[in-house]
Amino acid sequence: MFGYRSAAPKVRLTSDRMVLRLVYERDSHRLAEYYAENRAFLKPWEPIRDESHCYPSGWQARLGLINEMQKQGTAYYFVLLDPDENHIRGVANFSNVLRGSFHACFLGYSLGQQWQGQGLMYEALQTLIRYMQRQQRIHRIMANYMPHNHRSGNLLERLGFEREGYAKDYLLIDGKWQDHVLMALTDPQWLPPR
Template sequence: MSYMGERVHIRFIRANDAEALLDLMQNNRALFEQVVPKRNESFYTLEQQEKIIDQWTKSRDEDKRYAFGIFLNETNQLIGEVSFFEVRRGALQNCILGYCLDQKHNGKGYMTEAIDLILNFAFKEAGLHRVEAGVLPSNQGSIRVLEKAGFKKEGLAKKLLEINGKREDHLMFAILDEDFFSAK
């Protein structure tokens, strides 16, 4: 199952994507480690990426996490990952959005396009009502991506995540299904 945009498409990450996912993580390690919780060295091995993909598949089957690769339409190269996780059903019907993009492709609008595709999936197919995202206040590129995708800033979560040994504040954003559809 693939969701096509003008320049990129997203599809569920599969076992045969493990090497490309490992390359993405290794090539962007210094950048990603500035914005995500600390990862063990084993994270940067093919074996661990295979285990992660297997866990993502199980989590999708359990309706807990949906992990998509971001691929260039022209070359089918994996250039990023976009997912929603901590899916909560019942009265909430919400989740948290996470994403990363190969730094060589930053500033080209690919992530905005990928987020639009995953929001279509979240609201039309997964039946969610609300998607949330947190971002470091210093990460202006990510803030712009969320705003372009229609997310609204809701506030500041003090000391939300530990990154590089320090608890970091995060700006919290969200988008509702009705706001997403009314912008179309």
Template structure:
């Protein structure tokens, strides 16, 4: 995917092999911030595996970059992409600790949603988050997701089965302007 640059403060693009050093440095600098929510690729081998996974039809990853200097501020991905009559995907995302709380993720994830609904033709995107992750919940709420349920011991992260809330947004409910307004605050 070429870069999508309709954002005020961010743009998104596909990850590249030459992102490895910057990505790994950001993940390692954010390790304490991410625990226990995620475990992103933090070694050259894990990053290479991530890039190989991105070649699969059912997975599409994006780096969220700061517009003025191109720095990677976070990442998001669409996984288990189902086309046909289902037209759905799961979304995962993370922000680098130095960039948290500055609107980058709201705008970047918003760009990915626009890509998912317009370019890919998806109908539904689901995000599953741990109940204790207030920042993640606030992000999906700002973007217009609706909570659909609760799944005990849903996903194994950092060696533990963790409960998750299920949030989703449908294409007809997506308003790109919501992300622009929220990131401007």
């Protein structure tokens, strides 16, 4: 079809050391590489992933669904890239976006093993949270972590998230039901969408 353009949102943000942008179909090879390289490292913190997470063909189908959710405004999946945009250092997603009287979503994230301990996720999430609050008008961002994941808990506290509760057997992580600490960040300057 002549003149066809994707209606997918084009969001590209920058931080001091990274480019942060929404995923699109051409990211299938990069995402497969990221998950293949970090498979063992991420395993204790994620649901059981099938083999397709490490192959571009698996990501092509997945990215089609993600692209639809981004068009509808129900999810925003970001990749954290090096400044030249060649390699994925991590991912951050804002899912289950609800509007109406809620204006809330869930935050999930991971960072590759070689990038741990450098403050990159804090840097990225500061920028992405600002985008979600100001551009997407999200009032409440919820994030949960397993109690033994101190790094994640410290990161969320540093970003201003507050503990709201504790959920027993909350998520099926690495094949086991895991307890989670429930955290949330609200925007005190929230304004309704124009």
